[in-house]
Amino acid sequence: MIKILTACGAGINSSHQIKTAIEEEMRNRGYDVAVDAVVIKDITEEMLKEYDIFAPIAKPDFGFEIYIPIVEAGPILYRIPSMSEPVFDEMEQIIKSINK
């Protein structure tokens, strides 16, 4: 199981759109993933350690290093398949390389 973290302003709208899209697409591609959606300001260094991939809308500056792979998931929000495709492809590559 690959654990992915996504985030947005209230942990309600954008992040849940990303969560639903990633879970659906990755499962269709045959990967076992679980995505959590939170408020971006509540993310701590410890919290990120619990996850395999971080998928924010755009890369944030937390004031600490992020040691897990980051996939910028913003294009998923455009709701246009040709634009979200590269995000999913990048994520698939990383999942393959994690090899869990």
Add this chain to the structure above:
Amino acid sequence: MDIIIDFANKIFKPLIDLGAPPMMFIILAFLAMLMRVKPSKAIEGGLKLAIALTGMGAIIGILTGSFAPALQDFVKSTGIHLSITDVGWAPLATITWGSPFTLYFLLLLVILNIVLLIFKKTNTLDVDIFNVWHLAIVGLIVLYYSNNNLLLATLLVLLIGVMKFINADLMKPTFNDMLKMPSTNPTTTTHMNFMLNPLIMVFDKIIDKFFPFIDKYDFDATTLNKKIGFWGSKFAIGVYLGAFVGLLGQQSVKEIFTLAFTGGMCLELFSVIGTWFIGAVEPLSKGITDFMSKRLKGRTFNIGIDWPFVAARAEMWAVANILAPIMLIIALVLPGNKILPLGGIIAIGLTPALLIVTRGRVLRMVIIGTFMLPVFLWSGTIIAPFVTKTAKSVGAFPKGISDSVLITHSTLEGPVEKFLAVTIGKLGSEFRIQNLFFVIVFLAVYILLFAWYVKQMKRRNEGYKNTVKNKSSEKQIV
């Protein structure tokens, strides 16, 4: 207009009599199917809206049930008249989506977007269907105050709608700059948040002119955010504001704990139910986006999404954290305010606009934000009767709670537009010269201020263009 309303009433009457959750379940599922969404997905969406409305009602019931009596005691023991419960944005979004008029305003704005794109008056395709509620609530306020004058509501929604598209185009270079997006990135937003930009810019220019030295004292936002940690999270805020009400309301120790934990729980649950509700609108959003992008094939444009792509900037959170206690103090002393901040105390309806106008200068954001907070509190106070009544009419307000209990959202985006909606609504219900005069003056100031802002932003965007040019010529020289 009357014919349309009559016709709508004939169709909707039996539906309306069912109550809002079943009615919206049927309408939303039907509309999604009309947009060629698969029936199973459409029904899933409709059901999620129905349970979200029911769920919001249940949590509002728990929150007001425990907070309303404590707030009454708070008023008695402190003499401070803060009796309105601040439920935050998620319940208001759900309530607004619980009205069939919201679907009408949605249709109107989709058509407006397509027309503006065709005539090249905007370069933004808005796919943020969910946030239509911010403009729909403005329309609903006009309807509420004008005894359902649909024409006035429609005109105001269209006017602000056009301005929001213009604003989305204007802000694009700033987004590119602040989020380091390449110019090929199409991200922008039409969010209501940023309709406060003109007013914020007035203050920003004053600082430019008279107090430019304050920028020297700017500080790093990330350090502050790290220090605040979990104390700024929803449940923590609910807990200590619950305790605050309990203490000042002179409740028993046991009751203070109950209030604290109830506050924390409700704020968390509002978010959880908010996510059901996003799922409810999702199939419709997908259907509308497919419909629009099919019809606009071959054109490149910017794409309007919800604002949190700017949430990557630490400054907006640092400022939201700093403004929270400031807002509590302002709320206690501000004449005309009746809200005790709770669900809306982290002012994400304000800080993104501060970020974009000041371009991330934290101290300016805090100072200007402090001046903006009263506008939000007053606006939240005047719309409270409307919010409460609408919540009741869409079945998101529990029965058996005293009529004097009011709910609102303390930092609802577009506070100026709420005043405008009330002023215009009052003209609709009572056509008097005095009311007409207010509306004309208000509209004139509102539009002129926006025009001034457009000019400033164009100048800013010229600057961006020149720096890009300089950079590329530097490269050539090298």
